[in-house]
Amino acid sequence: MTKFIAFEGIDGSGKSTQLSLLAKSLKKKGLKFLCTREPGGSHISEQIRKILVRRQKENILPITELLLIYAARYEHLEKKIIPNLKKNIVLCDRYFYSTYCYQILTSDIAFSTLKYLHRRITNNLMPDLTLVIDVDFKIGIKRSLKKNKKETRFEFKDNLFHKKVSTGFRNLRKIKKVKIFDGTKSKNDVHKNIVDFLNKKKILNKQIPYHYEF
Ligand code: ADP
Ligand code: TYD
Numbered sequence: 001m002t003k004f005i006a007f008e009g010i011d012g013s014g015k016s017t018q019l020s021l022l023a024k025s026l027k028k029k030g031l032k033f034l035c036t037r038e039p040g041g042s043h044i045s046e047q048i049r050k051i052l053v054r055r056q057k058e059n060i061l062p063i064t065e066l067l068l069i070y071a072a073r074y075e076h077l078e079k080k081i082i083p084n085l086k087k088n089i090v091l092c093d094r095y096f097y098s099t100y101c102y103q104i105l106t107s108d109i110a111f112s113t114l115k116y117l118h119r120r121i122t123n124n125l126m127p128d129l130t131l132v133i134d135v136d137f138k139i140g141i142k143r144s145l146k147k148n149k150k151e152t153r154f155e156f157k158d159n160l161f162h163k164k165v166s167t168g169f170r171n172l173r174k175i176k177k178v179k180i181f182d183g184t185k186s187k188n189d190v191h192k193n194i195v196d197f198l199n200k201k202k203i204l205n206k207q208i209p210y211h212y213e214f
Contacts, residue, residue, distance in 0.1 A: 012144030101168035
């Protein structure tokens with residue numbers, strides 16, 4: 001049983017927190033998994049990440065940004081995700097739908113360009129399940145800026161940008177293999193909702209326990 005599970009949502013929605021709580025549930029059950037993230041997750045991809053997430057004087061053109069994301073994704077898939085999927089569950093903080101919401105919904109780049117890149121570069125590899133943590137973008141930005149002082153290039157975009165991204169994530173509810181969770185609940189409650197969903201749908205074939213943190 002190997003599964004590719006992606007966590008999505010706006011900055012500060014609580015994705016990393018939920019990924020880490022779920023990883024602890026899997027560990028309690030003795031399941032083997034890899035925790036990783038995008039942009040990043042492999043040596044070269046982490047270097048590309050720095051260009052993407054650090055605030056700098058000069059702007060990055062939308063196509064440049066999209067190609068950097070796909071350069072990082074290719075490295076990450078080839079060197080980490082695909083080899084791990086042969087025997088492990090892969091929990092990935094952000095993937096395809098982040099690119100759709102952050103790069104496509106906020107620019108003039110056509111969705112067909114993203115679809116073309118995704119097909120040519122990843123052979124259309126998609127997660128078995130995408131968990132979206134939903135919070136209002138103002139809450140997310142506040143939480144995010146408190147946490148990270150260096151990686152703020154996206155956080156400093158304007159409200160219209162964040163509104164487009166958060167609406168994009170909400171609209172993913174219509175897609176099969178995507179499940180949205182209310183991220184305004186406490187960390188433990190969101191975790192419980194995720195574990196209940198995975199168990200009810202038998203996503204991991206085994207029933208996994210909760211891992212609460214106090
Ligand atoms: P993301 O990975 O989506 O940017 P994080 O999991 O890093 O979000 O959480 C951002 C900040 O918000 C962290 O300080 C974290 O402790 C806090 N946080 C996460 N989930 C919740 C929650 N459900 N309620 C309140 N604060 C939260
Ligand atoms: P992340 O580390 O998840 O940030 P946070 O913890 O604040 O949620 O992601 C860093 C930034 O990368 C985030 O602001 C969104 C951006 N990003 C894109 O714009 N497109 C993408 O395809 C991905 C994977 C990330």
